[in-house]
Amino acid sequence: MPSLKTDILIAGGGPAGVPCAVAAAREGAKVILVQDRPMLGGNASSEVRMHIVGADAFGGRELEVEAREGGLLEEFRLQQCVENPQRSATLLDLGLYNLVRNEPNITLLLNTTLVGAECDGKRIHRARAVRHGTEETFEIEAAAFVDCTGDGRLGLEAGAAFVQGREERERFGEQHAQARADKKTLGSSLLYQARQHLQPMPFAPPSWARKFTAEDLRLRLRIDEPSHEDGLEYGFWWAEWGGELDTIADNERIRDELLAILFGVWDFIKNSGRFPQSANWALDWFGWVPGKRESRRFLGRHVLTEADVLRASVHPDSIAYGGWPIDLHPPAGVDATDESPCRHIHVPNLYGIPLRCCMARDIDNLYFAGRNLSASHVAFASTRVMGTCAAVGQGLGTAVALAVRESLDPEALIAAAPRIQQRLLRQDAFLPGVAHNDPDDLAPRARIQADSERPGASSAEVCSGYTRSTHGPGGTAPDQTVPGLHRWMSQSLPATLALSWEEPVKARAIQIIFDTGLHRILTHSQSDKLTARMIWGRPQPETVRDYDVEIHMNNQWETVTQQRGNFQRRNFLPLDPDREFTRLRIHVLATQGLDHARICEVRVLS
Numbered sequence: 001m002p003s004l005k006t007d008i009l010i011a012g013g014g015p016a017g018v019p020c021a022v023a024a025a026r027e028g029a030k031v032i033l034v035q036d037r038p039m040l041g042g043n044a045s046s047e048v049r050m051h052i053v054g055a056d057a058f059g060g061r062e063l064e065v066e067a068r069e070g071g072l073l074e075e076f077r078l079q080q081c082v083e084n085p086q087r088s089a090t091l092l093d094l095g096l097y098n099l100v101r102n103e104p105n106i107t108l109l110l111n112t113t114l115v116g117a118e119c120d121g122k123r124i125h126r127a128r129a130v131r132h133g134t135e136e137t138f139e140i141e142a143a144a145f146v147d148c149t150g151d152g153r154l155g156l157e158a159g160a161a162f163v164q165g166r167e168e169r170e171r172f173g174e175q176h177a178q179a180r181a182d183k184k185t186l187g188s189s190l191l192y193q194a195r196q197h198l199q200p201m202p203f204a205p206p207s208w209a210r211k212f213t214a215e216d217l218r219l220r221l222r223i224d225e226p227s228h229e230d231g232l233e234y235g236f237w238w239a240e241w242g243g244e245l246d247t248i249a250d251n252e253r254i255r256d257e258l259l260a261i262l263f264g265v266w267d268f269i270k271n272s273g274r275f276p277q278s279a280n281w282a283l284d285w286f287g288w289v290p291g292k293r294e295s296r297r298f299l300g301r302h303v304l305t306e307a308d309v310l311r312a313s314v315h316p317d318s319i320a321y322g323g324w325p326i327d328l329h330p331p332a333g334v335d336a337t338d339e340s341p342c343r344h345i346h347v348p349n350l351y352g353i354p355l356r357c358c359m360a361r362d363i364d365n366l367y368f369a370g371r372n373l374s375a376s377h378v379a380f381a382s383t384r385v386m387g388t389c390a391a392v393g394q395g396l397g398t399a400v401a402l403a404v405r406e407s408l409d410p411e412a413l414i415a416a417a418p419r420i421q422q423r424l425l426r427q428d429a430f431l432p433g434v435a436h437n438d439p440d441d442l443a444p445r446a447r448i449q450a451d452s453e454r455p456g457a458s459s460a461e462v463c464s465g466y467t468r469s470t471h472g473p474g475g476t477a478p479d480q481t482v483p484g485l486h487r488w489m490s491q492s493l494p495a496t497l498a499l500s501w502e503e504p505v506k507a508r509a510i511q512i513i514f515d516t517g518l519h520r521i522l523t524h525s526q527s528d529k530l531t532a533r534m535i536w537g538r539p540q541p542e543t544v545r546d547y548d549v550e551i552h553m554n555n556q557w558e559t560v561t562q563q564r565g566n567f568q569r570r571n572f573l574p575l576d577p578d579r580e581f582t583r584l585r586i587h588v589l590a591t592q593g594l595d596h597a598r599i600c601e602v603r604v605l606s
Contacts, residue, residue, distance in 0.1 A: 001137050009140050012034070014370060017035070017393060018393070029401040036149075039097065040100060045092070052386040055322050055323030055388060063519070064475070066519045067519075068519070069430070070569065074518075081537065085536065087531065146367045146369065147298070151295045152296035161361065164297070176306060185294040188240065233528050234528070239262055241258055248295050302354050304374065306379055308379060312350065321388075321431060322385075324385045325345055326347060327385070328345070355420070391429065422436070425467075428467065430470075432470070441604065446501050448463065449500075494590075505604070508606065509573060510602070522536070538592070539592035543568075543569070
């Protein structure tokens with residue numbers, strides 16, 4: 001039996017687990033990432049193929065509301081946008097695999113299921129995982145354990161407190177909760193992809209497929225409406241079922257019924273005569289792994305509630321943010337024929353998610369991120385989407401790495417939240433109301449000038465403390481907002497931004513945050529109509545493509561880097577830490593489309 005030891009064990013390699021692992025690894029922690037499937041990605045992987053949505057919801061407004069998640073998710077989305085223009089589902093799997101494999105501090109165990117945990121008092125000492133394909137059982141010791149499994153398998157094995165189902169209205173004073181508590185949850189879905197051919201493609205459903213009528217689907221099937229995002233090529237999130245059962249214990253039964261529903265819907269499309277445009281379309285792929293929305297939710301040191309979401313409550317220990325609507329579905333799914341498949345409750349502002357929602361209240365070294373975090377059913381209906389799960393994962397990975405490095409107990413870790421927040425901002429994460437205040441950054445001490453600038457977008461904006469605009473309706477709450485463009489914008493190209501210091505300085509790196517159009521939605525999707533709303537298959541036009549960085553030393557300028565073909569938002573450029581200089585300048589030569597330069601932030605790290 002292999003015995004492994006690490007700083008952090010993370011169970012679950014989905015949209016929360018991967019950013020959690022990468023963030024912790026980049027902070028210097030040794031990580032073992034255990035994933036029970038052959039690929040990473042969870043509901044975003046090629047097994048399920050749901051696109052990642054988050055706080056940007058349905059898009060924002062340029063230079064006013066830029067809600068799209070930054071940090072690791074933005075890094076991955078930009079990479080996929082450029083390197084996976086064909087929107088291949090398996091290349092998304094590969095992108096996540098590369099992201100993890102390129103981190104030397106991560107040991108990845110695929111096809112490995114966590115099956116046990118041993119506790120010593122209020123701490124987990126070790127966990128047990130099984131990989132049947134190699135007939136191995138692993139004993140894994142760690143200082144910290146993070147459950148990103150969605151279903152909460154690690155926390156369950158450790159005996160952590162959790163809830164399932166919907167709370168009664170009085171429990172948290174939530175107007176959108178049920179009058180009475182029950183065990184019902186959101187259901188699961190199986191998605192499909194179809195392809196158009198040059199000749200008619202008949203379809204004969206299996207004998208066990210459901211039979212649907214137009215009346216059954218009148219509130220759901222809308223592919224004949226030009227303005228609707230449902231097309232024949234990809235669907236359907238609303239083909240949902242199983243919320244009245246146990247989505248863990250009954251998952252096999254749910255899968256079988258979802259297959260019957262999927263083929264029944266496709267049979268209605270192909271053979272009812274109502275959709276003649278479907279004649280040449282045929283199924284190309286369909287899922288066998290249910291895309292699960294809800295199961296267990298752990299009880300943390302804070303339970304996020306409807307009020308936290310709708311009022312954008314201020315939490316001094318926020319490590320992530322959300323903004324997707326409170327998205328409640330009928331547990332009966334397609335069987336609730338008289339109910340809309342979803343009820344969207346508008347979330348007025350981007351809201352913070354505290355670290356305490358990710359910390360078990362009864363086990364000191366157990367943490368969780370993803371759809372199993374500590375939230376009421378109503379609040380969870382907003383936080384559960386994968387973009388928000390990824391933001392929470394990155395925030396938690398950063399926090400747990402600090403906890404392990406400095407041996408912090410839970411209260412000390414919560415008290416260290418301001419330091420965690422500053423580390424996250426350095427990683428280009430966004431936290432409502434939290435400004436950059438990095439003691440290692442020399443840029444705020446410099447005199448900053450540019451050869452040209454636009455009104456409201458002066459060179460000084462690269463040290464405003466913020467890297468995006470969120471002051472408009474639907475952005476950050478007014479008491480957590482500093483209005484402004486928060487970027488330098490030149491009049492034309494080429495353009496130069498210069499920093500100078502009165503005394504020589506030494507720096508180990510320069511970090512530049514470029515504009516990548518965070519007001520637009522951007523996500524890998526199999527939906528043609530949704531993708532048509534994006535700039536997909538090429539870099540975002542605002543992004544600086546080609547630039548040089550020079551430093552002034554020994555009475556002369558020296559080029560320290562020449563970057564060509566950049567499409568990423570965050571550029572981290574190492575420097576020789578022993579070399580002194582008094583001036584630094586960035587020459588922007590070209591962008592990916594705009595006629596002027598945009599830089600949101602410059603850090604010169606001592």
